[in-house]
């Protein structure tokens with residue numbers, strides 16, 4: 470499966486819900502969110518059918534995301550259904566981690582391979598301030614639970630926000646010394662609820678890496694997890710068990726190697742995180758029509774790159790709409 474620019478598309482991010490138990494300041498508004506009505510949301514059977522139809526076209530890797538996927542009931546049931554689709558080699562989950570301690574073992578037993586956990590602070594009051602919810606969540610405990618359940622690799626995503634959590638870069642980097650975890654620093658994308666200061670709050674990844682090197686010494690380049698589908702570039706503190714990655718949607722775009730498409734909770738296939746390049750799979754699915762022609766049409770229209778910097782606006786109100 471290739472798009473019009475010859476990029477091979479084998480990775481689907483599936484948003485299973487638009488809802489979330491957090492309201493991260495960079496992702497969702499605090500209130501006034503119009504949730505999708507339940508009948509519009511794809512059932513687990515419908516999601517599995519989309520995957521079943523796309524697998525013969527070359528789809529191999531899945532990421533289950535949200536909103537927060539763990540708030541949708543019986544998530545392990547979906548994982549088991551997806552695991553049963555021939556051709557699917559890898560299933561990952563993106564989660565805020567709050568429910569991982571209770572759920573990690575069941576998700577692993579259902580066939581989940583690995584997990585990316587968002588955690589923007591290691592300090593309880595700050596976690597609650599960024600998430601605008603206080604669930605008493607300890608990201609280190611959640612990552613340990615995921616590790617104990619056998620999920621591998623474990624990646625921690627940290628959105629670095631100037632004046633909010635950028636003083637914790639070194640603390641997150643230090644976690645990789647004794648844990649085989651991959652800490653990925655993400656440049657803030659200018660969507661969300663930061664009162665118009667989003668662009669000023671972006672901390673370029675080069676600055677983040679310079680800070681880590683200033684504390685821990687020169688990093689070993691190109692050294693990270695073997696398995697990964699995404700845009701992160703990895704380095705390692707010498708001798709550390711884990712690695713440090715940066716995801717740089719703004720300072721170095723990675724659209725040239727984009728291998729992914731996204732399925733929204735209500736069944737739209739989006740071929741770019743930003744912009745309105747999408748086709749409605751749900752209506753076709755519910756009408757009993759095949760997915761392949763729509764998928765081909767979507768790939769034919771997948772843009773070469775996002776226009777975030779050019780326009781200074783995205784085509785999205787929040788990444789929770791499409792799962793990041």
Ligand code: SAM
Pocket residue numbers: 489495496534535536537538563564565585586587626628655656657658659660661788789792793
């Ligand atoms: N709820 C799950 C989570 O938090 O990991 C999955 C969905 S969340 C939308 C996926 C990823 O998008 C998270 O790592 C989150 O930090 C990231 N994200 C959301 N809004 C962002 C923004 N404005 N800039 C950068 N990353 C963002």
Ligand code: SF4
Pocket residue numbers: 489490491492493496497535536537564565587788789
């Ligand atoms: Fe929820 Fe994830 Fe968005 Fe935070 S980043 S509000 S946890 S969907």
